[in-house]
Amino acid sequence: MSGASLPVSINSPVLRRAGGKPVVSDQGLDSTETGEQGSILTANDTDMKSGNVLLHGAAMTPSPILLWRLKILLFLAWGISCCKISWDSVMRMSADLRDLFLYEAFLYYNPLLLMTLTVFLWGVNLWVFAQSSVNYAKVFDLDHNHLTHREVWKCAIWMIVVVPTSMTAYLYLYSHGEVSLAASQPVILYAIIVMVLIFPFDIFYLSSRYYFLRTLWRIILPLQAISFADFFLADILTSMSKVLSDLERSICRMVNHQVATIAWFEADSICGSHSVVIPLVLVFPYLCRFFQCLRQYKDTKEKTSLLNALKYSTAIPVIFLSALKYHVLPEKWTGFYRPLWLFSSILNSLYSFYWDITRDWDLSIFSRVFKFKNPNLCTNLFYGRIWVYYWVLSSNLVLRCTWTYKLSAHLRHNYITVFTITALEIFRRFQWIFFRVENEWSKMTSKSNSELVMEEMVKEEERLLGSSIHDI
Structure with a gap:
């Protein structure tokens, strides 16, 4: 019996290793035991060799944690190098030219740095929405190719790297006498950004880029029904009106070949403080939002749209009264126009704050956005906490007032103060987004639930009518 040859099953644990394929000898079932054992040993040896190769390859591949630490070290080294240079x-x-030198460099790169902050905070918004029950993709009517928070953060990281690198190159070349090369740095950077936005090939998130550009076009020309994405992006642009104004001044200097000079401090400079284009650019987002509200009233006949349009119209006197400082005598500005400007600023701030609380937000569902699907530290910290109410309400009021103050044209040379206030306004808008999108999602869900209830009632009524007719 010991010398008999036994048939071996393909599913035998001897022949099949975990995750491997069955190995069968070429000989028939009457093969000798020695031949079968040789075949089995050969298969096992082959599998062991393959396993060693895989283990060796895995050992040669760096772990994700090691790669992450390497990226952090490279990022820190890059940041320290940029700061040092x-x-x-x-x-x-x-010393007498240093402040002007920084001022001009700040003009070109300040808007891009603030845009980088906006993109990063938008990624945080998307991350919170993804963790909560708010379906932001449905709110904005996005397709399945929309950017996630990770992809948005990748864009922000690239901007964090590229913009300061170009700024460092500008400062280094300018201080070492290479004026022409220094002047080319912001021009090249702006050209690259424009090319990335309009690039027609399916790279760099083509569908998302074109969705953004189409929304911008609908904001500029509200010729069709206004969607929530149109309202939403236009509101964000009102918070970035100073960024748009600085962009206009930067492009103006590039077009007029004034980069790497201090000519813009002269009174007769084309792109200087006396330019009438500056208040026009500041007021442009508010005008777009104003006409959107009028278009919404035309489509829906809701009177709240007119009240909303009135809110945006209160920003127009703030901007143009402030711009008059450069076109009237100082005594006339102090005695007549400045009190009017203060009154219009207070009116715009209080009206906007009231509208945020009563219309854009719904305090009955105020913190639902922080109730994540998987509870964690953020949920415990924010959800249901009364201090969240106080913080958002108070910070929104204070930052509304400071933002209106910053819209003033006569503050444009205090670039550190203006940069700080603009960054705080972007942070205020970042807070506003949470509750504005949550409120819109709640309206959509309540509307869909009402439609489902009505549909069920209609079906039940039809069923009852059908049964009564049958009985007759």
């Missing part, structure tokens, strides 16, 4: 470049300038 920029500081040395600024210190090379004479």
Whole structure:
């Protein structure tokens, strides 16, 4: 019996290793035991060799944690290098020209840095929505190719790297006398950004880029029914009106070949403080939002749309009264126009704050957005906490007032203060987004639930009518 040859099943644990394919000898069922054992040993040896190769390859591949740490080290080294080179470049300038030198460099890169902050905070918004019950993709009517928070953060990281690198190159070249090369740095950067936005090929998130550009076009020309995405992006643009104004000044200097000069401090400079284009650019997002409200009233006949349009119209006197400082005598500005400007600023701030609380937000569902699907530290910290109410209401009121103050044209040379206030306004809008999108999602869900109830009632009525007719 010991010398008999037994048939071996393909599913035998001897022949099949975990995750491997069955190995069968070429010989028939009457093969000798020695031949079968040789075949089995050969298969096992082959599998062991393959396993060793896989283990060796896995050992050669860096772990994700190691790659992440390497990226952080490279990022820190890059950041320290940029700071060191920029500081040395600024210190090379004479003391009387240093402030002007920083001021001009700040003009070109300040808008892009603030845009980077906006993109990063938008990624945070999307991350919170993804963790909560708010379906932001349905709110904005996005397709399945829309950007997730990780992809938005990738865009922000690229901007964080590219913009300061270009700024460092500008400072270094300018301080070392390479004026023409320094002047080309912001021009090249702006050209790259425009090319990335309009690039027609299916790279760099083509569908998302074109969705953004189409929405911008609908904001500029509201010739069709206004969607929530149109309202939403136009509101964000009102918070970035100063960014758009700085962009206009930067492009104006590039077009007029004034980059890497200090000519814009002269009174007769084309792109200087006396330019009438500056208040026009500041007021443009508010005008777009104003006409959107009028178009909405035309489509829906809702009177609240007219009240909303009135809110945006209150920003127009704030901007143009402030711009008059550069076109009237100082005594006339202080005695007549400045009190009017203060009154219009207070009116716009209080009206906007009231509208945020009563219309854009719904305090009955105020913190539902922080009730994540998987409870964690953020849920415990924010959801159901009374201090969240107080913080959002108070910070929204204070930042509304400071933002209106910053819209003033006579503050444009205080670039550090203006940059700080603009960044705070972007942060205020970042908070506003949570509750505005949540409110819209709640309206959509309540409307869909009402439609389902009505549909069930109609079906039940039809069923009852059908049964009564049958009985007759």
